[in-house]
Amino acid sequence: MQMNDFKLECYFGKYEFTAPYLLTQSDCEAMSTGELLALEPEAQEEFMNQWLxxxxxxxxxxxxxxxxxxxxxxxxxxxxxxxxxxxxxxxxxxxxxxxxxxxxxxxxxxxxxxxxxxxxxxxxxxxxxxxxxxxxxxxxxxxxxxxxxxxxxxxxxxxxxxxxxxxxxxxxxxxxxxxxxxxxxxxxxxxxxxxxxxxxxxxxxxxxxxxxxxxxxxxxxxxxxxxxxxxxxxxxxxxxxxxxxxxxxxxxxxxxxxxxxxxxxxxxxGEKLLERNRQIIRENIKQVDKFFDRYPQIFEKKAITCGPVAYHKLLLDMPVKDFCQMAVEKKGVLLLPSEIYDMEDQYFRMGYGRKNVPESLAKFEEFLIEEKFV
Structure with missing residues (x-):
């Protein structure tokens, strides 16, 4: 079997653990083993006795x-x-x-x-x-x-x-x-x-x-x-x-x-974990919507009804892959360009599931200002 390269994983392999501002992640906020075990009485002791x-x-x-x-x-x-x-x-x-x-x-x-x-x-x-x-x-x-x-x-x-x-x-x-x-x-x-x-x-x-x-x-x-x-x-x-x-x-x-x-x-x-992550997404949507409302000449935002990701459109006259490359190189802000999905259109994926989205969004805005896109 000859498989083509998994483009997303190849791209993340370059930047996921080196770029400080991950604004494209598709998962939700993680927790420590201790935090998870604390949800269940006696779970910590049972975990330490888990047969391997x-x-x-x-x-x-x-x-x-x-x-x-x-x-x-x-x-x-x-x-x-x-x-x-x-x-x-x-x-x-x-x-x-x-x-x-x-x-x-x-x-x-x-x-x-x-x-x-x-x-x-x-x-x-x-x-x-x-x-x-x-x-x-x-x-x-x-x-x-x-x-x-x-x-x-x-x-x-x-x-x-x-x-x-x-x-x-x-x-x-x-x-x-x-x-x-x-x-x-x-x-x-x-x-x-x-x-x-x-x-x-x-x-x-x-x-x-x-x-x-x-x-x-x-x-x-x-x-x-x-x-x-x-x-x-x-x-x-x-x-x-x-x-x-x-x-x-x-x-x-x-x-x-x-x-x-x-x-x-x-x-x-499960429901407690899901509600925790829904709340993180809801709060991040408020922040991201305000961001996009400030720059309608640069982005066309898309609504989210479920999940932590959205696929927004870049309106600038430059390839979206170059825009994303500049963002990660200049400010350490990681976005995922539509090229990763073999699409020629001007889209990029943004993730809403992490607590540090506001911090990453602020760096993204700095990038727009410093590179004179606004």
Whole structure:
């Protein structure tokens, strides 16, 4: 298998741990092990006595039950745990796609959602574009149906979307699942930001609406616990899960026992962690909106309804990649240009999930002033 470079990770490899002002991060604010253990009585003592042997390939039984409770109609038997979300995506796509298959991927999207298809001979991937409507993003379901071919096997979506922040409404979730059912297609639903709804409407998990849907979740994004490296797939399609677990035997085999213990603690207090991160995002939106309101000649801002990322437009007459390069070199402010998503348009990703967003935003404004963009 020949895989193309993961552009986002290559870019972050240069700057993520050297640039002091990370204004593009897609995860939420993390916490220490001590802070997490303090949420649960007796957890610290139990953690110190955690056995460090192998864990079950499908995941810790209690962890799988806690994950299943996030859904409406799932049990622990519908849950397969992974070492982060990336492993789950890679395993699922390798199992599902083969020579001669066609898939459709929401676009822009996390690269691994479609890159496995590009690595398989005669496997085709079509892009279902998220459309820029000025102040917001939109999806065209008629366009989706027009992309379906006789050999289409799979649709891959991310909602809330990274990088645009676009999020399907519950009515749109039902419509998407109905289209998949009508054409007998598999649905891979990346929902790693589920739980960060900001405008009141709590979204359903897509796997609760369609048996051939695999729903992806992780502790990294909405919960802000990326260091745990614990993710999962949930589906009523046990035949597919059985295939994916056999592929997992060639990857991590099983998760880290301390990580699964800490993930269980986090999920027992999941709503508290999610509300903490929603509040951080809400406060950062206020600050960022004021920033953009001061510079309408430079930026076209996009609204966020769910999740910690937005994909704003640069209105200057210069390539957005050069603008982002200047920001990180001159002021240490890291933004993610649309080039990383193989897009020629003038967009850049901004993250709202960290507590230091106001500080990073102030440095970004200094950059604009010192470089005479204003």
């Amino acid at each position: 042997g192998y864990t079950e390939t499908w995941g810790d039984p209690e962890l799988r039950k806690l994950i299943a409770k996030l859904y409406q109609n799932m049990t622990d038997e519908d849950v397969l745990a992974f070492h982060g979300a990336q492993e789950a995506i890679f395993g699922y796509m390798n199992v599902m796609l083969g020579e001669g298959d066609h898939m459709i991927a929401m676009y822009p999207n996390y690269q691994s959602a479609y890159e496995v298809a590009n690595s398989i001979p005669n496997c085709e991937c079509s892009k279902w574009y998220i459309r820029d409507k000025g102040t917001h993003w939109e999806m065209d379901f008629d366009e989706l149906e027009a992309l379906i071919k006789p050999n289409t096997k799979l649709i891959a979506i991310t909602s809330p979307n990274n990088p645009t922040g676009y999020t399907f409404t519950n009515d749109e979730i039902k419509r998407l699942c109905a289209i998949c059912k009508k054409h007998d297609l598999y649905l891979f639903s990346d929902e790693v930001y589920k739980g960060l709804e900001l405008e009141g409407e709590k979204r359903d998990w897509m796997a609760d609406h369609y048996d051939k849907c695999a729903s992806l979740g992780v502790m990294s994004k909405a919960y802000g616990l990326a260091g745990l490296r614990v993710g999962w797939l949930v589906s009523k399609d046990h035949e597919t899960l059985e295939k994916v677990v056999k592929f997992k035997h060639y990857m991590s085999i099983c998760n880290s026992a301390p990580s699964e213990f800490l993930a269980k603690v986090a999920l027992k207090h």
